[in-house]
Amino acid sequence: TQLLEQSPQFLSIQEGENLTVYCNSSSVFSSLQWYRQEPGEGPVLLVTVVTGGEVKKLKRLTFQFGDARKDSSLHITAAQPGDTGLYLCAAPRDDMRFGAGTRLTVKP
Amino acid sequence: DTAVSQTPKYLVTQMGNDKSIKCEQNLGHDTMYWYKQDSKKFLKIMFSYNNKELIINETVPNRFSPKSPDKAHLNLHINSLELGDSAVYFCASSQVGAGLFREQFFGPGTRLTVL
Numbered sequence: 001t002q003l004l005e006q007s008p009q010f011l012s013i014q015e016g017e018n019l020t021v022y023c024n025s026s027s028v029f030s031s032l033q034w035y036r037q038e039p040g041e042g043p044v045l046l047v048t049v050v051t052g053g054e055v056k057k058l059k060r061l062t063f064q065f066g067d068a069r070k071d072s073s074l075h076i077t078a079a080q081p082g083d084t085g086l087y088l089c090a091a092p093r094d095d096m097r098f099g100a101g102t103r104l105t106v107k108p
Numbered sequence: 109d110t111a112v113s114q115t116p117k118y119l120v121t122q123m124g125n126d127k128s129i130k131c132e133q134n135l136g137h138d139t140m141y142w143y144k145q146d147s148k149k150f151l152k153i154m155f156s157y158n159n160k161e162l163i164i165n166e167t168v169p170n171r172f173s174p175k176s177p178d179k180a181h182l183n184l185h186i187n188s189l190e191l192g193d194s195a196v197y198f199c200a201s202s203q204v205g206a207g208l209f210r211e212q213f214f215g216p217g218t219r220l221t222v223l
Contacts, residue, residue, distance in 0.1 A: 033211075042112075042198050042214025043151070086149055095141075095164045096202075096212055098151040 003027060004089055004099035012105040016078050021102040023089030024071040030092060032072045034063055037086040037101070046074075079106045111135050114199050114215035121189055122223055129184045129218045131199030139163075140182035141212070142174060143198040151198070157182050158204065189222045196220070 005024045013019055023032070031050040035043035047056050049065035049072060056063045060083075062075040076083055086101045112133045121127055133140060142154040155174040156164035162174065171187045182199060199215040 035212075037149075040216070042200070042217055043212070044214070045211040048211070088151065090212070095153050095156050097153070100148065100150045103149065 002100060003093060003097045004091060006087075006089060006099035006102050008102060009100065010103050010105075012107065013079055015080055015106055015108050017106075018075070018077050019079055019104070020073055020075045021087055021104070022071065022073050023099055025091070026070065027091075027093070028069050030069070032065055032069075033090045033096075034072070034074055035088045035090060035098075037088060038084075043086075043088055076104075079104075081106045081108050112199055112201055112213050112215040114197075114218050116218060117216065118219050118221075120221045120223065123189055123191060125189050126185070126187045127189060127220070128186070129197055129199075129220075131182050131184070131215055133180055133199075133201040133213070135201055135203075135213060137201035137203045137213070138179065139202050139204045140176070141200040141202075142182065142184050143200060143214075145196045145198060145217070147195070155182075155184075186220075189220075191222050194220055194222045 007022050033048045034046045037043040047063045052069045053067045054065045060077045064073050084106050086103050088101045089099045090096050115130045139158045141156045145151045154168045157176045160176050173185045175183045196217045196219050198217045200212045202210045202212045
């Protein structure tokens, strides 16, 4: 089993729809990061959350860290084709461990 | 001005060959990494170097050897390439603070195909 379980694995939606993707674990983390990876490129950090219950907003993206610091969610409002990509959560465990990702496709 | 650069971008080679991938970061970070991303997009850490010292070595075959000539470079050498080595390899760097992992800056990746 993976340290970080992401769901759904794949998500295909129409432009303008809202969506939520999840990152879950049975472990407690001091922090958690979300990255977005576009085809042919390396992942790029979107946000780091460090406090249980913390909510951070980045334009149309809302990130939440679970109260127990075991899980996190990413909500996108009014998705746009430019949001298409692989969303990865990551957490420190001796080194940085990544989830398997959610591959999001937003169709125009 | 590229923060983390890798060469080559694409590498196609035959089984049994030896190859190297180069990585350079100009961010002044103290830690560099190599990750392998398989066909299912799962990103797994292979090595981590901090101040020229290997601090993490996952269960990676000893055919893979990281080499760091200085703090800004971490090259990956692979001996006797196998079909299963085909993947995208990412170099990354970060400035690791006490108790809190800093942002990982990734290179553009090297797509290795072993025939």
